[in-house]
Amino acid sequence: MTTTTSAAELPGVDHQAKAVGAELVEGPLKGYHHQTYAVLLDPGSPFATDFRRLKLREPREGVYWYDMRWFSSEDLLLRRLNERHRDLFPYIPQVRELDVQGHRMAFLGFIEGVTLDRAPDSRGGRVAERFLRQIEDLFRSLAALDAEPLAAHGGQPAPCGCEGREQDLTRSGKGGSTAFLRGLTHFTVRHAYEGRQRASLHDLLVELGVPGNALNAFARAEPELTDRPRALLHGDLHRKNFIVDRVGALWTIDWELALIGDPLYDLATHLHLMAYYPEQELEMVRRWERAVGPDASAGARDDLPHYRAYKRVQSLCTDVIRAATRLVESPDTPGTDTACLRLRGTAALVRKALDAALEPLGIEKAPPRQAVEDVFDAWWRQEWKASHGGSAAATRSGQGPCGP
Template sequence: MTRGVAAHTAPVGADRLEGPLKGYHHQTFAVRLDPGSPLAREFNWLKLREPRPGVFWYDMRYFPSEDLLMRRLQGRLPRVPRVVRYPARDGVLTFAEFIEGVTLDRLPAAAVRVPDRLLRQVEELFAAMAAVDTGPLIPEGRADCDCPAGAAPPGDRDAAGFLHELLHFTVVHIYLPHRKRLGGLFEDLGVSDGTLTGLPDRAPGLTAREPRLLHGDLHRRNLVVDRWGALWTIDWELALIGDPLYDLATHLHLMDYLPDQELDMVRRWRRAVGEAAARGLEADLPHYRDFKRVQSVCTDVIRGAARLAEAPGRAQLRRAATAVHRALVAAREPLGMEKVLPAVAVEAAFEAWLASHGCRVS
């Protein structure tokens, strides 16, 4: 059974099998269908994907079934991979279409500046998501947070409540489960325990905006350009129903646009979603961008430590330290840090943490 589309690139004209394709949560392969296959009536390439065992999820997930969500989005959004259900002897199997093309991060024409023709299609996607009636999409059960301090149902949540839930999830479901194992690593990096655990209580007030459908992870590896120049949006497993401004903030955080293109995308987003959904943009966008910076610190520290524990090599140590140092510099203000440790000190903190677990950097 498939569960959406992982970040991938498949060369057009590949023979029969592509993979494993790059993805954090899943092991993914693309299979070219034989013309005689019944599924070949639906599409040319099939995506096969299995969850990676033991993978930790760093983001909220609202929809228990990505397949079901993508089926419901057919005809409502432009260029979303098709999902079909096919009867089998033991029940019904679900298959997802694999899009032949190149992800935006590997498109030479978009290495520095994203072409306007593609920005127009991102704007079209934002407009279509803003127009979706979210009522029929609200799931009966959540895919992740169901603790008492979690959020109200998506349809009842205002923008401030949504941001509070994001902070709650980052603290309760990302930071706290790893606090004991990391044993003071955050403090050694200059981030106090009280600063992180107090984030939900310091959530700012935001302008009221109605919840909309959000992709939740709209970055270059989740945008595929096919041979005709059409832009497809893949990987809907982190989709949410919430404040539409969060989707813009996440997109800007992950895309790393040049400054003038970032301003252009903000203008395009406002035009796409309409004035009601963009109300309070100037005041509230910085709050969401601060959240993404803080979230990146938590994610990069935890992920860097985990990878380093698996492969305690000097190159892995430097990669982890470089990513965390960059995240700390970006999050210095929202974390209230007077100064950020130099990269060499970040590397030393990771090495000391590794030594405390009986490991030495090879």
């Protein structure tokens, strides 16, 4: 399990950090699951020969996980890849361990560079050819690695408590890919959305026009997929998890959502998150097929739409939860001008996710943006009243929470 410490506790970090912290410590950096800092090392650090800066992280309290966990920590996986498979994965963060105040702690090297979305020749939808080649190389390495030893050393899904569901996700051979997609869908519908909904979100999807049985019907569909050999999957390959260094090498970071399963899922997730232009998306599919080989890509063109449908439904569930959580955790009071701006952004995000999930959920059309805004405004006011007492600001002229 990852253990973190403060900059002042780390041997070799200049202890004038309190006086010049801004020069030595950058952060907190953007991230959902952790509060992350980059710490500049002085020449006396035991890590100074390997790193210029270290990445120090602390889990954010109360963060909700939308994806199942397979590895107990990112450090554990990266350490094994570094020690045994550096030839396959030369561009992943290095891990170093050190005794700090009687505790054995793991530290990640901070990758210097810019995220792929900020690279000058890869902004917007199009990605430069040199980076496509390196992403193809990453898929080739993932397919070449024998994932079964990883599965035997901690690479297993966290138990969800539902009979037979862990077996779905870990099945290999006949029916393995079908069972893997079934397990993913079960986790999203039953645990990531319905479990959270029962706890605090009521049934926002129903109020947003998604019938109560739509998610369950999607989960029961269980399309039959072609069997592909299990592989290590990153599970979160998007533009902010690729770092371009000063010589143009593409590093892959944030392996927290790594899992073992059908390699086609990694491609589907990558395409979903990257939002390539159509011609580049087709090129990436061809590159992936070439990288992973005929066995790992068998039936991919027929099965890819099923995984992409799953990603659209998953995104709808997670976007609804995230949107509601951000509203209730915001400092704004419902009905104020700043709250209206926040509601408009929420409605736009959720409306887009609704549009994308219409087909896989069997829904004819999504409600208009104003109706989505009204649903979240009513929910937010109810939650605000429960926690603060009294009533929030009145709506304007009966024309919705933020006016016409």
